[in-house]
Amino acid sequence: MPRPLVPLISIDALVTAALELVDEAGDFSLPKLAKRIGVSQSSIYNHVSGREEILELMRGRIIAENPYTLHEGQDWEDAIRVIVRAYRDAFDRHPRLAPLLVLQTVQNDQVLALYENLAVALENAGFQGQDVVSAISTIDSFALGFALDLAAPDVVWAPPVHGYPALTQALTHAGPPDQRGEAAFDFGLEILVAGLRSRLKSGVL
Numbered sequence: 668m669p670r671p672l673v674p675l676i677s678i679d680a681l682v683t684a685a686l687e688l689v690d691e692a693g694d695f696s697l698p699k700l701a702k703r704i705g706v707s708q709s710s711i712y713n714h715v716s717g718r719e720e721i722l723e724l725m726r727g728r729i730i731a732e733n734p735y736t737l738h739e740g741q742d743w744e745d746a747i748r749v750i751v752r753a754y755r756d757a758f759d760r761h762p763r764l765a766p767l768l769v770l771q772t773v774q775n776d777q778v779l780a781l782y783e784n785l786a787v788a789l790e791n792a793g794f795q796g797q798d799v800v801s802a803i804s805t806i807d808s809f810a811l812g813f814a815l816d817l818a819a820p821d822v823v824w825a826p827p828v829h830g831y832p833a834l835t836q837a838l839t840h841a842g843p844p845d846q847r848g849e850a851a852f853d854f855g856l857e858i859l860v861a862g863l864r865s866r867l868k869s870g871v872l
Contacts, residue, residue: 676704678714682724686761689725693763719771725761726768727775733757737784743792744860747806750785751856754810755817762817769811793867802863809859813852823847 684703688695697718701708715721735753737746758765773779782803789799821844826835841847 676706676710676714678724680704681711681714681721682728685721686725686728686764689764689767690761694767695721722767722771723773723775725764726773727777729757729761729764730754730775730777730781733759735781737788743788744864746788746791747785747860747863748856750781750788751806751810751859752852754781755813755852758814758817762814765811765814765818789863792863794863798866806859809855813848813855816848816851819848 681700681704685695685700688699688703695718697708697711700721701711715724730753733753733756735749737749741749773782785803785806786799789802794802824834824838826838842850
């Protein structure tokens with residue numbers, strides 16, 4: 668009696684290998700993924716429909732690895748801070764994944780749940796209709812921008828010795844690269860929340 672076939676790969680192994688390729692090269696392909704795992708490319712299709720599904724699985728993986736908690740009755744401003752920070756931090760270990768994910772529609776349930784929580788927080792604040800979508804789009808652009816910043820070189824601006832004196836002077840106060848990025852994120856997040864708060868107070872909704 669023949670022995671039962673044992674799958675050589677799993678969904679989890681596919682996602683792990685794809686993330687490794689993205690971390691190394693900034694992208695992945697199915698032929699390279701198959702070679703990394705040691706299987707034929709056709710066998711990958713026994714587990715996923717193709718590249719798009721793998722990207723969505725990677726999106727879900729990084730969110731699942733960085734869980735966040737919202738509390739009952741939490742202030743909407745604090746909720747937005749928690750959600751935006753969690754989304755940015757999800758890319759901490761895989762910052763080169765961010766450019767790939769902005770190119771396709773979000774379909775992963777875990778990630779959609781994050782956006783659902785964001786929509787609820789905005790509606791609780793008083794935003795309605797199109798303003799909820801506009802606020803989510805603005806917040807998304809902010810979080811993804813700082814996800815890309817995680818992959819930026821240590822020296823982002825390199826003005827010559829003679830020239831650009833205001834920028835050069837400002838950079839003397841920037842601190843180490845990790846501190847610069849975190850300070851900029853905190854600065855921008857507070858401006859974002861303050862802008863949303865101002866929009867509500869103005870009554871232009």
